[in-house]
Amino acid sequence: MRRRRGEMVQNTGPAALLLLVCLAARAASAIQDGLLPNGNFEEAPDRSQLNSTRVMGRYAIPHWEISGFVEYIGSGQKQGDMLLPVPEGAYAVRLGNEAAIQQRLAVTRGTQYSITFSVARTCAQAEELNVTVAPDSDVLPVQTVYSSSGWDSYSWAFKAERSAVTLIVHNPGVTEDPACGPLLDSFAIKTLQPPQRTENNLLKNGDFEEGPYIFPNTSWGVLVPPLDEDDYSPLSPWMVLSSTKSxxxxxxxxxxxxxxxxxxxxxxxxxxxxxxxxxxxxxxxxxxxxxxxxxxxxxxxxxxxxxxxxxxxxxxxxxxxxxxxxxxxxxxxxxxxxxxxxxxxxxxxxxxxxxxxxxxxxxxxxxxxxxxxxxxxxxx
Missing domain, CATH: 2.60.120.260 (Galactose-binding domain-like)
Structure with a gap:
């Protein structure tokens, strides 16, 4: 067996060797745990791509692609009498009616990941967000506010079907004011290690040590929203069963x-x-x-x-x-x-x-x- 493997390497042509090198480089470049590239939106669009707060160019926000009515919000900015805070850094984005923001991610095929991001409600009431990494997609209810700051961090999990996937966050809500959508900030990713059952515990992850990424500079924890029973859980294999609560x-x-x-x-x-x-x-x-x-x-x-x-x-x-x-x-x-x-x-x-x-x-x-x-x- 060892001889055959050696013969295969010796007989490998230049094109095949180049392919192996490329595949190894792609595997090595899989995204690391922590903040996504420009996940906190501190890399700003060029001023020429802004009409007041609205982002005009599809690729104006570095590392992100947008569609629909998307605003670039600075900390302390006001909307009427309402102050718009930002949980981390100086900037966040707001998704208007049917607006979406997305980023391409290099991942390891077959691996489970958890996405953590922060959300704040503005003037709409029954807000929700559609989070997708194909073929997985879920609608997360975000109308309940769990922290005194008005910002909550949510988590969502998926299994990578390919080595490159696209994370899409879409606001499906429709309100009279397109600027009443949710504020988003601080996107991070974490590789999930499937917990194993042990002889001393038939429950997996009974101590909850395996879970979503928590931002070290936030004090409000991370919400795990209700999901369908066949979805991947950020607290795998625990599931949260509810209609709208986390x-x-x-x-x-x-x-x-x-x-x-x-x-x-x-x-x-x-x-x-x-x-x-x-x-x-x-x-x-x-x-x-x-x-x-x-x-x-x-x-x-x-x-x-x-x-x-x-x-x-x-x-x-x-x-x-x-x-x-x-x-x-x-x-x-x-x-x-x-x-x-x-x-x-x-x-x-x-x-x-x-x-x-x-x-x-x-x-x-x-x-x-x-x-x-x-x-x-x-x-x-």
């Missing part, structure tokens, strides 16, 4: 996290559920354990997390002082099917003093089979 991915740099460096804050009460399906053996006993607490973000009050699995459930109450802390919850159940859906729901609606939504934190979730040697036999 959960918040929190980091230890800005929040109180029970275990490790990340956790999930259930900020939308009973309107969202955090769900994962696990392979189980009908009739076998299992134990689900998890941490329930608060994120240390000033969210004060009576909270509770309800956990469901098979026909069993448990409610874990937590009295939050808003300064961090947690307690462990335990649910013993017997599997009734080959697949068991593990569900976590916040049973209360909580707000901070500034009126923003908050809720209990879920972290360090584990599922084991309590039958003798059963966990080991599942992996044979």
């Amino acid at each position: 959960v918040k991915y929190a980091d230890a740099a800005h929040y109180a996290v029970p275990h490790g460096t990340h956790a999930v804050e259930l900020v939308s009460g009973m309107e969202t559920a955090l769900v994962q399906e696990v392979s189980t053996v009908p009739g076998w006993p299992y134990r689900l354990e998890f941490s329930a607490g608060d994120a240390g973000d000033g969210c004060v009050g009576s909270m509770s997390i309800q956990a469901y699995a098979a026909r069993a459930s448990v409610k874990v109450p937590y009295q939050s002082q808003g300064k961090g802390g947690y307690k462990r919850g335990v649910l013993d159940f017997t599997a009734i099917a080959n697949q068991t859906r593990v569900v976590f729901v916040s049973m209360s609606y909580t707000m901070k003093h500034d009126g923003t939504l908050c809720g209990p934190v879920i972290d360090d979730a584990s599922l084991v089979c309590t039958r003798n040697h059963a966990s080991r036999r599942l992996f044979l």
